[in-house]
Amino acid sequence: MLEPLFNLIFPKICYACGIAISGQIQHICFTCRGDLAKMNIQDFTNNKIQHLFWGRLELKKASAYLKFEQHGKTQHLLHALKYKGIKEVGITLGELAAIELMEGNFFAEIDVLLPIPIHRIKTKKRGFNQSHFIAKGISNITEITIDVASMIKNINTKSQTKKNRFERFENVSQTFEIVNSKQLEHKHVLLIDDVVTTGATIEACGNTLRNINGIQLSLLTIASTY
Numbered sequence: 342m343l344e345p346l347f348n349l350i351f352p353k354i355c356y357a358c359g360i361a362i363s364g365q366i367q368h369i370c371f372t373c374r375g376d377l378a379k380m381n382i383q384d385f386t387n388n389k390i391q392h393l394f395w396g397r398l399e400l401k402k403a404s405a406y407l408k409f410e411q412h413g414k415t416q417h418l419l420h421a422l423k424y425k426g427i428k429e430v431g432i433t434l435g436e437l438a439a440i441e442l443m444e445g446n447f448f449a450e451i452d453v454l455l456p457i458p459i460h461r462i463k464t465k466k467r468g469f470n471q472s473h474f475i476a477k478g479i480s481n482i483t484e485i486t487i488d489v490a491s492m493i494k495n496i497n498t499k500s501q502t503k504k505n506r507f508e509r510f511e512n513v514s515q516t517f518e519i520v521n522s523k524q525l526e527h528k529h530v531l532l533i534d535d536v537v538t539t540g541a542t543i544e545a546c547g548n549t550l551r552n553i554n555g556i557q558l559s560l561l562t563i564a565s566t567y
């Protein structure tokens with residue numbers, strides 16, 4: 342009953358366009374939901390994202406939901422999630438991505454969702470792993486379980502923005518550690534990340550997981566710069 346008053350004092354805003362939202366919709370307004378620049382990947386076994394990892398990491402399937410454009414809506418949403426700490430944006434994006442990808446049967450044969458781990462110092466600073474909240478959204482729709490316990494990141498990699506691809510790979514290699522391999526043996530694991538740029542972190546994480554007996558890997562990111 343107090344909600345209209347609460348909304349008047351603290352209007353809900355759309356984290357993509359910054360305009361106030363009315364009604365039941367949350368975090369991303371109707372207009373922006375329709376306007377998001379989608380990747381529209383149809384073939385999950387042969388596409389831009391998969392090609393990026395050729396010769397680097399074997400992926401059964403790969404997809405990205407949105408195009409990442411400088412100053413675009415997707416960037417605003419990921420910024421709200423990562424730097425303003427609006428976890429619900431991650432959940433909403435995960436749900437929207439899952440609804441779209443369910444149509445193409447992307448989640449068939451996937452046993453577990455594994456958000457790419459971030460180091461605990463970063464988790465402490467930010468308070469959460471953004472990819473975990475994206476995975477929660479995906480799990481809400483698909484009912485696939487999330488594993489955040491079997492793998493950790495054990496070295497806090499320095500900022501990567503001024504490094505080239507090779508240096509970035511060097512910087513992140515050997516930093517993921519499997520703490521419970523039994524849990525993932527013979528499983529088809531879907532790696533979850535917010536955005537794919539060079540793919541170096543995903544490559545390092547995936548190649549560590551490939552040491553596990555019978556594991557198969559696929560990848561889903563919310564956004565892609567390609």
Ligand SMILES: [Zn+2]
Binds near residue numbers: 370371373
């Ligand atoms: Zn909007």
